[in-house]
Amino acid sequence: MAAGVFIPPCIPTLVDKPPEGDAWTHEIKYDGYRTQIHLSGGKARAFTRNGHDWSPKYQTVLSDARDLVRRDAILDGEMVVQDQTGRSDFKKLASAIRWENASLVFYAFDLLGLDGNDIRKQRCDDRRQRLRDLLGDRRQSSRLQFSDHFEGSGAKFFAEVELLDLEGVVSKRRASIYRSGDSTDWKKTKVYTTGEFVVIGYERKRGAAPSLLLAEETDTTLHYVGRAIPAIAQARRDELWQALEYLHTSHFATPIGAGNKAAVPVQPVLKVMAKHLRGEEKLRHATVVEILTP
Structure with missing residues (x-):
């Protein structure tokens, strides 16, 4: 060898x-x-x-x-x-x-x-x-x-x-x-943990799994933390995409939209529970496991 x-x-x-x-x-x-x-x-x-x-x-x-x-x-x-x-x-x-x-x-x-x-x-x-x-x-x-x-x-x-x-x-x-x-x-x-996040946009690229753009809510602003792939039942996933299309807006509430042509911004009202690796500043290996009713 x-x-x-x-x-x-x-x-x-x-x-x-x-x-x-x-x-x-x-x-x-x-x-x-x-x-x-x-x-x-x-x-x-x-x-x-x-x-x-x-x-x-x-x-x-x-x-x-x-x-x-x-x-x-x-x-x-x-x-x-x-x-x-x-x-x-x-x-x-x-x-x-x-x-x-x-x-x-x-x-x-x-x-x-x-x-x-x-x-x-x-x-x-x-x-x-x-x-x-x-x-x-x-x-x-x-x-x-x-x-x-x-x-x-x-x-x-x-x-x-x-x-x-x-x-x-x-x-x-x-x-x-x-x-x-x-x-x-x-x-x-x-080792994973779960947390509550606000959906501020999404991406649906050809040949790749669609993902949500998530942010943490603070007292004064929304802080972008990364992407997550929906891991929910198909019926709930269909409801999610319908809601996101309804919530589509022309701008992001946070700077994440800059330079990201694939990102579609939405009004930041929908919240989700996401499972992700623990102890990271940005989301890694994240999946959405639950949609929270606004």
Whole structure:
């Protein structure tokens, strides 16, 4: 197996709750950019989830990887930036890549190749043990870290992750091989919350799911927070679009309309309940779960 040849990553399936049983282990889901690091002949390269070479952006991490790993290897993991409590902070990641490269940390959670050998067909727990051995004892100062796992109840581990305000959990079947693309052997469970928002517009682009533009209501104004896709029964969805067409107006009450030609503004009277990832300034992975009667 030649290092430097990008391998499409294994993508976990989103589920409502972690699987249970001894066949599974569970890890923290880090909130960052999926990254693949290739080490060969004392050189290191980093690829994004889609195979783009971002080595120049990750030089500090790659420098630590070269110092720590003295063998040819292909590592799968997540590039993150962490806050003072050690939690990954997604909203600061893009800025850190550009201006604070030294603050980046790579959490390695799988080993795909070692010394030129393809080990993707080995068991997941065997690959991870080889990865742990390869990285050695944890060094707090290193920008290359091993992603530890938990053995036991997935529900219990997820509850602890919720209390820590982390993004979620990735559960992996211990005996599974590594397959590129969507996988049911890897399952991700995310921490969500719900909130009440005002609909200030919508988008219905060809080839994409229609979405609502939502805002939070303050004492003096409406603050745009992001988009959400309706996840309600078809009959209620039809009622929603009829109401939005009736509420169409010629301008936005907030600046969100500037430069957004696909956005259709509406009078800000309709409220909805939306489910979204917790702890974010803007809505991420948001869905509308209920329409509130004005």
